[in-house]
Amino acid sequence: MWLISAAACAMVAILLAWPVTEALAASAWTRRRPRAAIVLWQVIGLIGGTSAVGALVLLGLAPLGRQWDLVNLAALVLAALLFSWLTGVLATSAIRIERDLGRQRAAIDLLARPEADGLRVLEHPEPLAYCLPGPHPRIVITDGVIAALPPEELAAVLAHERAHAQGRHELVIQPFVAWQSALPFLAPARRATVAVAELVEMLADDAAAAATSRLTVARALARVGSGRPPGNAAPLGVRGPGAAGGVDAAVTPASVIARVRRLT
Amino acid sequence: MARLGELERAVMDVLWNTPEPVAATRIVEELPREHAPAVTTILTVLDRLGAKGFVTRERFGRAYRYSATTSRAELIATTMLEALGSTSDRRSALVHFAGSVSDEEKALLRELLGEPAGDGAPPRAATA
Numbered sequence: 001m002w003l004i005s006a007a008a009c010a011m012v013a014i015l016l017a018w019p020v021t022e023a024l025a026a027s028a029w030t031r032r033r034p035r036a037a038i039v040l041w042q043v044i045g046l047i048g049g050t051s052a053v054g055a056l057v058l059l060g061l062a063p064l065g066r067q068w069d070l071v072n073l074a075a076l077v078l079a080a081l082l083f084s085w086l087t088g089v090l091a092t093s094a095i096r097i098e099r100d101l102g103r104q105r106a107a108i109d110l111l112a113r114p115e116a117d118g119l120r121v122l123e124h125p126e127p128l129a130y131c132l133p134g135p136h137p138r139i140v141i142t143d144g145v146i147a148a149l150p151p152e153e154l155a156a157v158l159a160h161e162r163a164h165a166q167g168r169h170e171l172v173i174q175p176f177v178a179w180q181s182a183l184p185f186l187a188p189a190r191r192a193t194v195a196v197a198e199l200v201e202m203l204a205d206d207a208a209a210a211a212t213s214r215l216t217v218a219r220a221l222a223r224v225g226s227g228r229p230p231g232n233a234a235p236l237g238v239r240g241p242g243a244a245g246g247v248d249a250a251v252t253p254a255s256v257i258a259r260v261r262r263l264t
Numbered sequence: 265m266a267r268l269g270e271l272e273r274a275v276m277d278v279l280w281n282t283p284e285p286v287a288a289t290r291i292v293e294e295l296p297r298e299h300a301p302a303v304t305t306i307l308t309v310l311d312r313l314g315a316k317g318f319v320t321r322e323r324f325g326r327a328y329r330y331s332a333t334t335s336r337a338e339l340i341a342t343t344m345l346e347a348l349g350s351t352s353d354r355r356s357a358l359v360h361f362a363g364s365v366s367d368e369e370k371a372l373l374r375e376l377l378g379e380p381a382g383d384g385a386p387p388r389a390a391t392a
Binding site for chain 1: 269270272273276313316318336339340341343344346347369372373376377378
């Protein structure tokens with residue numbers, strides 16, 4: 001029966017959104033198997049979204065009798081709106097991100113000549129290391145970070161950023177960030193985004209640990225990744241969990257401590 | 265492509281090092297010897313840089329003179345701020361940065377790393 005299937009789909013969406021999300025976010029095993037956990041989050045997101053749309057479609061197609069035609073129509077329209085909203089937000093966010101990245105790449109390419117392995121060094125005293133992701137990634141570091149870190153810790157930071165670049169982690173995170181901003185009232189979306197961002201950092205930490213050592217990465221994190229922006233960058237956005245993107249949870253002091261704990 | 269990037273950098277360096285607007289022919293003269301491109305090549309490069317918003321031009325008599333839209337230091341600062349700020353809603357860059365660590369956090373981190381308090385090599389925190 002159509003109605004029962006619709007209800008079942010809705011049930012799946014609700015279960016995935018609330019109890020399952022909470023359970024996964026709280027699970028300790030995810031820290032030991034970050035890659036598997038990420039896949040699980042992706043599956044939850046995909047099935048959750050599909051079930052929500054599916055429930056509406058099934059409701060829209062259910063033969064409810066002549067007087068309920070309006071309900072059918074409303075359900076189908078809602079399904080179409082939800083689907084186009086979700087895909088549209090994904091597309092527009094991808095376009096916006098690529099535009100910003102293009103601008104960043106152009107500036108970096110002018111400011112720094114490429115060193116070995118696509119590294120770009122900026123003359124700036126602030127210790128900073130980041131990755132401009134994409135098919136031709138750039139890893140940007142400042143004089144400040146070179147001065148602040150002993151060589152093996154610098155190697156750890158570079159290995160970490162390289163892992164982000166090679167793993168195309170921006171593609172993993174982007175759908176979650178996009179859907180979180182599309183559904184700001186949906187707390188589970190934010191939980192998922194925060195979780196995936198942290199897991200992606202753990203993946204990069206593991207790669208850096210493989211290249212250097214766990215202790216080295218932990219030390220580098222303690223020095224570089226304490227998570228608070230330089231004073232004058234603060235106006236650009238509040239950082240930490242609950243902030244607009246939620247992704248910044250990955251670099252708050254609390255999560256840095258969690259990552260150091262995980263490595264030591 | 266690598267050569268083009270190098271040329272763009274070289275042209276920007278000239279513009280950044282010259283306080284007043286400069287003509288394309290003068291830019292050619294100022295470029296390091298190994299480049300020695302034709303003026304037309306430089307004009308193309310200047311057009312590209314203009315389209316990207318890094319260079320602007322004004323008419324001086326019959327020719328144009330070019331200047332950088334921002335100083336080099338300003339561009340570095342803006343780029344970094346944008347990289348940091350963009351993560352707050354879009355994660356277009358994956359960023360690490362240093363800031364001031366609270367004493368409490370510093371102590372906890374030291375503990376986790378098995379370093380005794382008052383270690384000879386304390387974590388260095390950047391000041392804003």
